[in-house]
Amino acid sequence: MIEPLRIGGREDLQDYLDQFNGKNYERQIRYYAPDVEYKVGSLTLSSPRQIADFYAEFHQYSREFVEIGMFAMTGDTVAVTMPSHFEPFRDYVKNGLSFKAGDVIDIVSFIFYKLKDGQIHRIRVARYNGTRADFE
Numbered sequence: 001m002i003e004p005l006r007i008g009g010r011e012d013l014q015d016y017l018d019q020f021n022g023k024n025y026e027r028q029i030r031y032y033a034p035d036v037e038y039k040v041g042s043l044t045l046s047s048p049r050q051i052a053d054f055y056a057e058f059h060q061y062s063r064e065f066v067e068i069g070m071f072a073m074t075g076d077t078v079a080v081t082m083p084s085h086f087e088p089f090r091d092y093v094k095n096g097l098s099f100k101a102g103d104v105i106d107i108v109s110f111i112f113y114k115l116k117d118g119q120i121h122r123i124r125v126a127r128y129n130g131t132r133a134d135f136e
Contacts, residue, residue, distance in 0.1 A: 005030040006118030007078060010071050013113075016120075021065055025052035033119040040109075040125035042096035054095070061092035062099050069108065069135050078113040083132040108132050 005027070007013055012031075019028035029048035038045040045051045058064070069081035084107050088099035099105065107127055114122035128134075 002030060004119055007031060007115055007120060008118060009073060013078060014068060017066055017068065023059060025056055031120050033116045033121040036120055038123040058092065061090040062086050062088040069132060076115040080111050081135050082109045082111050084109060
C-alpha cells in the first residue's frame with residue numbers, strides 16, 4: 001500500500017505544489033483523501049484519479065506553474081493566494097476554461113483546502129481579478 005501524504009503546514013503544501021509543478025501526479029494525489037472534491041468554476045472533480053487525469057490532459061495544452069503567495073492555516077483549513085502562470089501552446093476550450101495558444105496568462109486564485117486527517121478533502125478555488133502585486 002502506498003503511504004498517504006499529509007498537510008501539516010506550509011512546507012507540506014509546498015511539496016504538494018512542487019509535485020504538481022513537476023507533473024508528478026502520482027505523488028501529488030497521495031495528499032488527497034479518497035473522497036476529495038475539487039471545484040473551480042463549473043468544473044467539479046471527485047476523486048484523486050479524476051484530478052490527476054484532468055491535469056495530465058490539460059498540461060498537454062499549456063505549461064503551468066503555481067506558487068504559494070499568502071498562506072494561513074487554522075486547524076483543518078488552509079487558505080492561500082496562489083499566483084499561477086500559464087503558457088498555452090495549443091488551444092484549450094473545455095471544462096469552462098478557455099486558453100489560446102500563444103497567450104501568456106497570469107492569474108491569482110484564492111484557494112481553500114479543507115483537510116481530513118491531514119489529507120486534502122475539499123478544494124475550492126476562486127479567481128481574483130487583480131494582480132499578485134496586490135498581495136505583496
